[in-house]
Amino acid sequence: MSVLEQATRAKLAATAIATASRSAKDAALCAMADGLHTRAGEVLAANAKDLAAGKEAGMSEALLDRLALSPARIDSIAAGLRKIAGLPDPVGEVIRGSTLPNGLQLRQIRVPLGVVGIIYEARPNVTADAAGLCIKAGNTVLLRGSSTAARSNAAIVAILRDGITVAGLPADCVQLVDASSRESVTELMRARGLVDVLVPRGGASLIRSVVENSIVPVIETGVGNCHVYVDETADLDAAMAIVLNAKVQRPSVCNAAESLLVHRAIAEEFLPRMLPALRDNGVTVHGNPAVVAAGAAAGIRIEPATAEDYETEYLSLDLAAAVVDSIDEAIAHIRRYGSGHTEAIVTESVTAANRFVAEVDAAAVMVNASTRFTDGEEFGFGAEIGISTQKLHARGPMGLPELTATKYVVTGSGHVR
Amino acid sequence: MSVLEQATRAKLAATAIATASRSAKDAALCAMADGLHTRAGEVLAANAKDLAAGKEAGMSEALLDRLALSPARIDSIAAGLRKIAGLPDPVGEVIRGSTLPNGLQLRQIRVPLGVVGIIYEARPNVTADAAGLCIKAGNTVLLRGSSTAARSNAAIVAILRDGITVAGLPADCVQLVDASSRESVTELMRARGLVDVLVPRGGASLIRSVVENSIVPVIETGVGNCHVYVDETADLDAAMAIVLNAKVQRPSVCNAAESLLVHRAIAEEFLPRMLPALRDNGVTVHGNPAVVAAGAAAGIRIEPATAEDYETEYLSLDLAAAVVDSIDEAIAHIRRYGSGHTEAIVTESVTAANRFVAEVDAAAVMVNASTRFTDGEEFGFGAEIGISTQKLHARGPMGLPELTATKYVVTGSGHVR
Numbered sequence: 145m146s147v148l149e150q151a152t153r154a155k156l157a158a159t160a161i162a163t164a165s166r167s168a169k170d171a172a173l174c175a176m177a178d179g180l181h182t183r184a185g186e187v188l189a190a191n192a193k194d195l196a197a198g199k200e201a202g203m204s205e206a207l208l209d210r211l212a213l214s215p216a217r218i219d220s221i222a223a224g225l226r227k228i229a230g231l232p233d234p235v236g237e238v239i240r241g242s243t244l245p246n247g248l249q250l251r252q253i254r255v256p257l258g259v260v261g262i263i264y265e266a267r268p269n270v271t272a273d274a275a276g277l278c279i280k281a282g283n284t285v286l287l288r289g290s291s292t293a294a295r296s297n298a299a300i301v302a303i304l305r306d307g308i309t310v311a312g313l314p315a316d317c318v319q320l321v322d323a324s325s326r327e328s329v330t331e332l333m334r335a336r337g338l339v340d341v342l343v344p345r346g347g348a349s350l351i352r353s354v355v356e357n358s359i360v361p362v363i364e365t366g367v368g369n370c371h372v373y374v375d376e377t378a379d380l381d382a383a384m385a386i387v388l389n390a391k392v393q394r395p396s397v398c399n400a401a402e403s404l405l406v407h408r409a410i411a412e413e414f415l416p417r418m419l420p421a422l423r424d425n426g427v428t429v430h431g432n433p434a435v436v437a438a439g440a441a442a443g444i445r446i447e448p449a450t451a452e453d454y455e456t457e458y459l460s461l462d463l464a465a466a467v468v469d470s471i472d473e474a475i476a477h478i479r480r481y482g483s484g485h486t487e488a489i490v491t492e493s494v495t496a497a498n499r500f501v502a503e504v505d506a507a508a509v510m511v512n513a514s515t516r517f518t519d520g521e522e523f524g525f526g527a528e529i530g531i532s533t534q535k536l537h538a539r540g541p542m543g544l545p546e547l548t549a550t551k552y553v554v555t556g557s558g559h560v561r
Numbered sequence: 562m563s564v565l566e567q568a569t570r571a572k573l574a575a576t577a578i579a580t581a582s583r584s585a586k587d588a589a590l591c592a593m594a595d596g597l598h599t600r601a602g603e604v605l606a607a608n609a610k611d612l613a614a615g616k617e618a619g620m621s622e623a624l625l626d627r628l629a630l631s632p633a634r635i636d637s638i639a640a641g642l643r644k645i646a647g648l649p650d651p652v653g654e655v656i657r658g659s660t661l662p663n664g665l666q667l668r669q670i671r672v673p674l675g676v677v678g679i680i681y682e683a684r685p686n687v688t689a690d691a692a693g694l695c696i697k698a699g700n701t702v703l704l705r706g707s708s709t710a711a712r713s714n715a716a717i718v719a720i721l722r723d724g725i726t727v728a729g730l731p732a733d734c735v736q737l738v739d740a741s742s743r744e745s746v747t748e749l750m751r752a753r754g755l756v757d758v759l760v761p762r763g764g765a766s767l768i769r770s771v772v773e774n775s776i777v778p779v780i781e782t783g784v785g786n787c788h789v790y791v792d793e794t795a796d797l798d799a800a801m802a803i804v805l806n807a808k809v810q811r812p813s814v815c816n817a818a819e820s821l822l823v824h825r826a827i828a829e830e831f832l833p834r835m836l837p838a839l840r841d842n843g844v845t846v847h848g849n850p851a852v853v854a855a856g857a858a859a860g861i862r863i864e865p866a867t868a869e870d871y872e873t874e875y876l877s878l879d880l881a882a883a884v885v886d887s888i889d890e891a892i893a894h895i896r897r898y899g900s901g902h903t904e905a906i907v908t909e910s911v912t913a914a915n916r917f918v919a920e921v922d923a924a925a926v927m928v929n930a931s932t933r934f935t936d937g938e939e940f941g942f943g944a945e946i947g948i949s950t951q952k953l954h955a956r957g958p959m960g961l962p963e964l965t966a967t968k969y970v971v972t973g974s975g976h977v978r
Contacts, residue, residue: 163919244941248930257952258922336772340952355753359773361953382975389977490975501970502580505675513665513973522978523969524661535674535757535966536778537954549952552940553918556930558799558907560806561939 147286147331150319151338154259154284157314162256162282166233168311173229173276176307177222180272183303184218190299191268198292206396210266211293221272221300224527228276231526234544235282249555254548256282258340261321261332262529263288263354265346268296274343275304275318277529281547286339288321288328297323333358340549345530348457363538363546365530368398368485369457370515373474373500375491376409382512383490384418389514390488392425396459398531399486399518403454404429404465405474411438411467419444427461434467454481471496475503482506484533486518507533507540564703564748567736568755571676571701574731579673579699583650585728590646590693593724594639597689600720601635607716608685615709627683628710638689638717641944645693648943651961652699666972671965673699675757678738678749679946680705680771682763685713691760692721692735694946698964703756705738705745714740750775757966762947765874780955780963782947785815785902786874787932790891790917792908793826799929800907801835806931807905809842813876815948816903816935820871821846821882822891828855828884836861844878851884871898888913892920899923901950903935924950924957 161169180187191213198208240252260283262274271287278285289297297320305315322328332342336359344354348367355362372390374383390401406414415438422429423444430449431439439446446465447453453464454477468474478487488510489500497511508518518540520528525543532538538546578586597604608630615625657669677700679691688704695702706714714737722732739745749759753776761771765784772779789807791800807818823831832855839846840861847866848856856863863882864870870881871894885891895904905927906917914928925935935958937945942960949955955963 159920242941244939248934250940252957255922356776361951363953379975385975385977393978497972503576505672506968508969508971511970511972513971513976514978516978517665517971517973517976518969522661523667524659534778536780539967540669540969550956551923552925552935552957553928554925554930554934555914555928556934558796558802559930559934560802561810561931561933 147321147328148335148338150286150321151259151332151335153316154286154319155338157284157316158256158258160314161279161284161317162235162258164282164313168313169233169280169282170229172279172308172311172313173225175310176272176276176304177225179303179307180218180222180225180300184215187218187296187299187303188213188215190295194293194295203292207266207292211268211296213268213296217269221269224269224273225276228280228527231280231544233280234548237545239550246559247556248559251553252550253553254545255551257547257549259284259286259338260547261286261288261335261339261342261360263329263332263342263344263346263350265290265350266293268293268300270345271297271300272304273527274529275301277527277544277547279308279317281544283547284317286319286321286332288332289323291323294323329354330357333360336360343530363530363532363542364534365532365542366398367457367483367533368400368531369403369455369481369483370399370401370486370488371403371405371478371482372401372488372490372515373405373471373478374407374410374414375471375489375493375496376407377492377496378410378414378490379492380410380414380417383414384421386488386490386512386514387418388421388425390516391422391427391463392461393516395461398457399515400459401488401515402456402458402464403481404463405477406465406467407471407474408434408467408469416442419446422463425461427463430462430464432466435465457483471499475500478504485531486510486515488513488515507531564738564745565752565755567703567738568676568749568752570733571703571736572755574701574733575673575675577731578696578701578734579652579675581699581730585730586650586697586699587646589696589725589728589730590642592727593689593693593721594642596720596724597635597639597642597717601632604635604713604716604720605630605632607712611710611712620709624683624709628685628713630685630713634686638686641686641690642693645697645944648697648961650697651965654962656967663976664973665976668970669967670970671962672968674964674966676701676703676755677964678703678705678752678756678759678777680746680749680759680761680763680767682707682767683710685710685717687762688714688717689721690944691946692718694944694961694964696725696734698961700964701734703736703738703749705749706740708740711740746771747774750777753777760947780947780949780959781951782949782959783815784874784900784950785817785948786820786872786898786900787816787818787903787905788820788822788895788899789818789905789907789932790822790888790895791824791827791831792888792906792910792913793824794910794913795827795831795907796909797827797831797834800831801838803905803907803929803931804835805838805842807933808839808844808880809878810933812878815874816932817876818905818932819873819875819881820898821880822894823882823884824888824891825851825884825886833859836863839880842878844880847879847881849883852882874900888916892917895921902948903927903932905930905932924948
């Protein structure tokens with residue numbers, strides 16, 4: 145079936161899921177979870193074929209690990225669906241309401257977006273997570289996963305569709321789009337009027353390509369070039385802990401720190417403590433001349449940093465670092481190189497914290513906390529479909545409300561102007 | 562100066578206006594209004610030149626009227642700026658806030674979008690309105706008006722920039738973009754990273770072109786193919802009044818009705834009253850066979866309607882009409898032809914009203930009220946920058962909050978994961 149046909153089916157199914165009761169949607173989510181439990185064998189068999197093909201094609205160990213499913217991983221995917229069932233239904237929430245001077249009753253309510261397209265890479269758990277969130281928010285979803293996970297995704301989607309049918313909703317609420325060619329991505333990007341929003345999740349080049357070529361509205365997610373700025377008044381113990389946590393705890397994710405900025409006034413005290421701790425945690429530092437000098441004094445080799453280092457989302461145990469003369473220089477550096485994801489300041493100065501919060505333009509600004517907290521789970525949203533780095537519609541972790549639009553409902557008794 | 566240079570200046574000025582106090586922004590708005598009063602002569606002189614050039618180029622009377630300024634119109638533009646000064650400041654509003662289980666303090670606050678680009682047609686009052694709303698919401702603005710209003714817009718923008726300077730804010734918060742070629746529109750659409758959002762206001766073809774070609778995020782405004790559906794249980798007096806108001810009161814605007822749908826069960830009673838009233842108000846009806854027959858019986862000529870009629874936003878005293886067999890057929894018709902702006906039902910049935918509200922996918926749904934109420938002023942928002950017909954970010958009348966983004970501010974005391 146062509147993507148256009150699939151999108152047409154998705155639009156047809158959209159009314160049924162948009163007007164479905166919470167209990168029907170939750171029943172579908174639980175049936176989807178049950179199906180994953182009872183039919184885990186099908187998913188594992190399909191996944192084994194994907195893994196074998198991946199090995200043969202020379203996929204890296206890291207990518208193979210992201211692709212691999214196990215009974216425990218499938219349990220956790222199913223548990224995720226049950227958790228989504230437990231979240232409040234965003235549809236129908238009244239956001240704004242009043243009686244106008246002429247007696248008209250105005251309500252602004254949350255409604256589903258309609259048809260959501262998600263373009264994502266290797267990990268097959270995204271298939272169920274994204275489908276679950278879309279269903280709960282009353283949307284139908286077109287899933288365009290990676291070709292390397294095609295068999296795993298097909299097995300998962302077959303089970304999800306059966307679960308939806310059990311709850312009396314149309315199976316076409318969840319559809320897997322052909323992943324064998326780039327063509328299907330192009331078709332999704334042209335399906336204006338059928339697809340209401342596209343969410344690309346993956347590497348910077350995928351996201352850039354979708355943003356530049358799609359005539360369907362896009363929500364950008366994920367590229368994080370996050371900074372930690374250690375101010376002259378910082379508590380240095382807190383700064384050490386935050387920098388290490390932000391860089392080392394999980395370097396491969398978008399809310400990990402990629403750059404460290406240190407105020408010159410405390411650099412001489414801070415760097416001789418920070419640089420060895422980073423080295424002991426396996427971090428390679430790429431620094432400006434002041435950082436290189438501090439490293440040399442401590443007997444630690446620092447790579448000289450280029451502009452490219454400051455621009456890079458390493459997603460590895462690398463860290464760009466610079467000593468700056470002032471908070472102004474720190475803010476200017478972040479303005480130049482930041483990706484608008486998460487920026488952190490470590491400071492004891494209320495004035496510095498306020499300036500940083502006001503002047504840094506990012507989805508999330510942390511004061512004395514690790515960049516790693518920018519996450520739907522950590523923020524208490526229950527689940528997330530990604531972290532938006534754009535300004536329109538959704539910014540930061542996107543939960544269920546971000547998968548809805550709004551509608552004004554105006555009730556009168558024959559009112560005319 | 563190139564558009565890219567102007568956008569760079571706008572981005573540089575953005576921090577100053579983003580962090581400006583409400584009193585500074587309101588002072589700028591009042592100084593802008595004062596300037597328009599005291600220097601109205603400059604604006605009128607420039608406008609006279611635009612009008613003369615327009616006449617020479619053979620512009621229609623309607624367009625010349627939209628272009629024409631008078632002392633009274635300038636007063637009203639200035640009053641609009643003062644009114645915006647009186648509205649609450651959206652910037653800094655806390656939308657969501659909580660203390661997380663680990664003690665982190667989470668706040669989601671409204672922040673300015675940054676640099677807003679507005680592409681609009683003839684009317685020079687939009688220049689001041691749009692600039693005023695952007696300034697109040699802490700944004701800088703690039704105004705790309707019509708070449709036919711270039712002199713008027715330049716005179717207005719010169720005064721607005723002086724007003725901004727009086728309040729100690731950078732003049733580059735408001736800049737007029739060259740309107741002499743399409744090139745400047747293209748440059749705005751490519752200025753990703755400098756311009757945060759583009760708002761096209763004008764005809765369907767302008768909006769379509771911007772949506773399809775811009776890599777800067779776009780908020781679509783304005784195309785309204787609005788329907789009034791008269792249900793079988795409608796109060797026919799209310800239905801008559803609503804249809805006439807929706808079609809006739811101001812046919813040239815996007816919230817005017819373009820189509821009438823009548824349930825077959827009341828068509829025989831309703832159309833013999835409705836069709837003469839429409840004729841008496843100068844409306845040409847384009848109907849399906851049942852409407853044509855009802856017209857013939859009443860001695861009123863009805864044009865046979867084509868699919869094109871149902872698709873057209875007439876913006877004139879024309880009305881497409883159809884008798885439908887059921888509310889399902891009405892909803893299906895609206896789903897096929899509607900533009901997602903405003904749809905109205907006239908009914909005494911709670912069940913029918915609920916179905917219509919739930920199943921019609923539009924920015925605003927009216928129950929027993931005229932489509933003409935979809936308007937920022939009527940909704941009590943104080944002022945509007947347009948009516949969004951898209952689902953993401955803003956849907957329906959866009960006031961000051963819709964000119965903002967949000968930012969998460971997370972405050973800890975050395976928190977790490």
